[in-house]
Amino acid sequence: MEKRLAGGAPTLLFMHIPIYVPSLLGDVMKNWSAPIMMAAEGWDPELQAKWNVADATPATRAFYDLLMANPHGNVMGVCSAGTFISPTRTRSAGVRANMSRRPASQADTGSFASFRCAEARGDSVMSLLYQIGQRPIIAALRSVDRLDGALESGADHLFFMGGSVNELVPAVRAAKEQGKGAFVHIDLVRGLSSTDKESIDFIRGFVGADGIVTPKSHLIKEAKRAGLYAILHLFALDSLALDNGRKLAQSARPDAVELMPGVIPKAIAALADALPDIPVIASGLIQTQQEAAAALNAGATSLSVSEPSLWGLSFEDLRQS
Template sequence: MKSKSESYDRLAYCLKRKPVITSLVNKEELPTILQSTSNIVFVLKADIFSIEPIVEQIREAGKLSFIHFDLIDGIGKDKMGVAYMAEKIGIDGIVTTKSSIISEGKKHGLMTIQRLFVFDSVSLDNGIKITQSSQPDAIEVLPGMVCTRIIKRIHDELDVPVIAGGLMVDLSDLELALKSGAIGISTSSKELWDWQDANVSPT
């Protein structure tokens, strides 16, 4: 199993100069994502039949595949489902809202990212407590544009990398998120994919 520092270093290395994580929502966008310069792909929509060839193509393109475990149709949301994705499909990491899935992912050496939806101070406090218990390798905070004001607090209290996701559509969103302390953003915005392909770093 990878240590926390090893997983953090790998994520930090991938995001340092390529902070835009491409999010695959429609399979028709996969060729564009494969040709992009992103180091990490979040697969947000797939099913038990399509996931293996998607992951294989991402791997062949030299990118890391992170599967939004909660949204993959036909895969059990339990320890056997995690084992199948890790051992049979060969994913690099998982994104999930569930602490139990984070724990199972670690057992299989996967990089783990816990999704937190923050709507108010109560959801923020609860999210911090949950993450303190599950200890993922990174946190994805949604909606990213709204949460830029609290990213620093989350990072300081939990000492884990923070990724901003949701409602990240243009360069100003990316710059604000990074200035707020995020290590990167996840987005399905082709505008930001194109920007990253033409640039090295926004900072």
């Protein structure tokens, strides 16, 4: 595990027995009358004998301490026994629980918080999070003229943000042939209706994209119905727009939220705080490595970037910025 984390890649663990965090203790004791969690406190000799449990071994304790310390900041969470446990990060506004890749601020059990998997995170959200969380940069294409550069870059996913529907079809298929994820900004592609659900079926059945990006909540629902990933596009014009966007996201429950512009850490952090179980993709005006790092540090899960020089950046590159 130490070797894996030292590699810098975002890591999501799936375990049978949950690790010990204080927020789980009440439910566990209520259901089992024993603290059956990895490295849990509260065992007495009578309970240990009843459950045939020994004291935590040095290896178990070392593993637990490694997760709690999160030294490389890339433990994204632990899903175990129906519960999602996610790192938190202390800021002046308080403690938030999200998918932050930064090191936990406290190397103790208070640095993790738990959520019910079935209630807080749908399968599609977890799947999309796994996909976009592998690398920090999503290549944003306003024209298919840059498609070749995006396909040759280190970016795993492409956002198609312009062009015509005739250009879109072969471009998406080229991306899929090279194993890239393809997402369509349905409102920005000429020839696609941004109001009709038939456009969703067309993207799913004929274009073959993985998902859509749209500011329209009814299309979020239609995309989910069609089996597409649904990303809600928000523009933070001011604090009112940001608050309205938060409410819309909480109501529509998209698989992710794309927030523009992506160079306002305060706005990114506010949205990530408000939507702890929905990945936030920062987008727009990110032109330098330092701006990209700032967006991730604020709480973005990944970044949609049109600047080709940033497409190949890794988390390690940005961590050193």
